[in-house]
Amino acid sequence: MDSNTWDQKYSTEEFIYTKVENRFVVEFCKDLDGTNKKAIDLAGGEGRNSVWLAKRGWQVENIDFSQVALDKYLQFAKEEGVAEHTLATCADGLTFVPQLSPVELAVIAYMQIPEKDLAVAIRRLSEHVAPGGNLVGVWHSRDNLEHGFGGPRDPQVLPNVATITEALVGTGLDIEVLENRDGQIQTKEGLKPSVTLVLLAHRPL
Numbered sequence: 001m002d003s004n005t006w007d008q009k010y011s012t013e014e015f016i017y018t019k020v021e022n023r024f025v026v027e028f029c030k031d032l033d034g035t036n037k038k039a040i041d042l043a044g045g046e047g048r049n050s051v052w053l054a055k056r057g058w059q060v061e062n063i064d065f066s067q068v069a070l071d072k073y074l075q076f077a078k079e080e081g082v083a084e085h086t087l088a089t090c091a092d093g094l095t096f097v098p099q100l101s102p103v104e105l106a107v108i109a110y111m112q113i114p115e116k117d118l119a120v121a122i123r124r125l126s127e128h129v130a131p132g133g134n135l136v137g138v139w140h141s142r143d144n145l146e147h148g149f150g151g152p153r154d155p156q157v158l159p160n161v162a163t164i165t166e167a168l169v170g171t172g173l174d175i176e177v178l179e180n181r182d183g184q185i186q187t188k189e190g191l192k193p194s195v196t197l198v199l200l201a202h203r204p205l
């Protein structure tokens with residue numbers, strides 16, 4: 001989907017992806033101290049994860065190619081009293097130049113784009129992770145096609161352990177966690193299984 005299509009999708013009062021932070025972002029970031037530290041949330045959309053991080057003290061830059069999403073995020077951050085901790089950059093995830101770099105934390109959540117493009121985005125994002133810093137990723141897993149419900153059904157935009165491992169080669173980041181997590185998704189027929197791919201990678205000091 002291009003940025004115009006995303007802009008159209010986001011052009012509603014409703015927060016499409018809710019204002020609730022993602023549980024895997026919480027799992028990997030809740031014990032990190034954001035005081036006087038910087039974070040990039042790549043493809044951060046309406047900012048549910050950016051705002052949560054900002055409330056925990058991080059200076060956060062949400063980089064997304066949808067200006068409509070970023071406007072909603074900035075308003076959300078203002079309402080939550082963290083405007084001073086939040087930056088927005090409207091840019092393509094494959095070519096962005098961040099305002100904050102290097103950062104102690106980089107988050108990429110549900111950026112479901114073709115495999116080669118995702119590898120470019122991950123490598124670019126990794127370049128900005130400081131020594132001692134972390135990269136956290138969350139995606140609908142390719143294994144969700146066979147074993148789960150919800151999310152995109154095009155395998156090209158669904159990473160798995162192999163594609164993310166390959167994308168991280170040469171970045172200097174050590175993979176600490178890269179695995180599928182079983183969860184549940186609400187469907188019209190009730191709760192169904194869903195498979196989420198999660199990543200925690202670390203740049204050694």
Ligand SMILES: C[S@@+](CC[C@H](N)C(=O)[O-])C[C@H]1O[C@@H](n2cnc3c(N)ncnc32)[C@H](O)[C@@H]1O
Nearest residue numbers: 006017043044045064065066091092093109110
């Ligand atoms: C499914 S949403 C996830 C938003 C957010 N990370 C979250 O978890 O709520 C995917 C986001 O990726 C952004 N996106 C997709 N392709 C992009 C690209 N090439 N460059 C920048 N942003 C992109 C979209 O605008 C959208 O906000």
